[in-house]
Amino acid sequence: MNPDFTLIHLPHAAMVASPSSYIKKSTVAQSLIVVRQLKKTYWLGEVAVPALRGINLEIKKGEFVAFMGPSGSGKSTLMNLLAFLDVPTSGTYRFANVNTSDFNDNALAELRNKRIGFIFQQFYLLARTTALENVRLPLMYQHMKKSEQLERAETALHKVGLGSHMQHESNKLSGGQQQRVAIARAIVNNPDILFGDEPTGNLDSKTAKDIMKILQKLNQEGRTIVLVTHDTKVATYAQRIIHLQDGLIV
Numbered sequence: 001m002n003p004d005f006t007l008i009h010l011p012h013a014a015m016v017a018s019p020s021s022y023i024k025k026s027t028v029a030q031s032l033i034v035v036r037q038l039k040k041t042y043w044l045g046e047v048a049v050p051a052l053r054g055i056n057l058e059i060k061k062g063e064f065v066a067f068m069g070p071s072g073s074g075k076s077t078l079m080n081l082l083a084f085l086d087v088p089t090s091g092t093y094r095f096a097n098v099n100t101s102d103f104n105d106n107a108l109a110e111l112r113n114k115r116i117g118f119i120f121q122q123f124y125l126l127a128r129t130t131a132l133e134n135v136r137l138p139l140m141y142q143h144m145k146k147s148e149q150l151e152r153a154e155t156a157l158h159k160v161g162l163g164s165h166m167q168h169e170s171n172k173l174s175g176g177q178q179q180r181v182a183i184a185r186a187i188v189n190n191p192d193i194l195f196g197d198e199p200t201g202n203l204d205s206k207t208a209k210d211i212m213k214i215l216q217k218l219n220q221e222g223r224t225i226v227l228v229t230h231d232t233k234v235a236t237y238a239q240r241i242i243h244l245q246d247g248l249i250v
């Protein structure tokens, strides 16, 4: 049967359940992210908190973008929506040319696991677990030989300059080293995009600079990077700074 014919006649639900089957990594479109009128309202009991009030945004493949803005302006909320950690109240989000609005939980999880990497201010590593095992973790949910998982995790750790610390337990590493393990874990799946919410927020300025140099190198290799930061020095590494205020881009 003509494969195109099969695809066209797949029930919608089946397509939704398996985005990787029809979102190809080699998509020719330049835009990785397109959002239109994205809104997010949180509810505190009866009180509506409009965290995002209509975001229009496009991020192209290979860009390095920083979100800045006052506390409470919606930076983390926006990043969480873009990274599929949360869902919008309304608006559309096209990722790699596919409208993700109808994706079910499984489809979103698959997208998150395969196409997205993220790092946070608090590194979120497993304590008393080696750097290597922390980095290998995202691969353990996939059908992949253990030897290949380890090889990929080792490569990622070498990339962030931690080749000599693979067997160190994460809680015995410095903050900067822990964030480097977190970066290695975030890129071990070779995601299209790496998100970071204040990734240098817990680090001194010298260590923050080391981390930014690693992110810069990853970007120069073609990885799209989106960071939230309060730090103007960190933002200078981005090609584009997007300012948020009261849930809107200004």
Ligand SMILES: Nc1ncnc2c1ncn2[C@@H]1O[C@H](COP(=O)(O)OP(=O)(O)OP(=O)(O)O)[C@@H](O)[C@H]1O
Pocket (backbone or CB within 6 Å): 042, 043, 044, 049, 050, 051, 069, 070, 071, 072, 073, 074, 075, 076, 077, 078
């Ligand atoms: N889970 C939640 N429930 C209710 N309100 C929330 C929730 N998360 C965020 N908010 C509210 O949404 C708005 C935006 O919050 P958000 O965390 O996105 O801001 P931010 O720009 O990341 O701030 P910061 O710089 O302090 O991290 C704020 O008014 C915040 O109080």
Ligand SMILES: [Mg+2]
Pocket (backbone or CB within 6 Å): 075, 076, 077
């Ligand atoms: Mg925040």
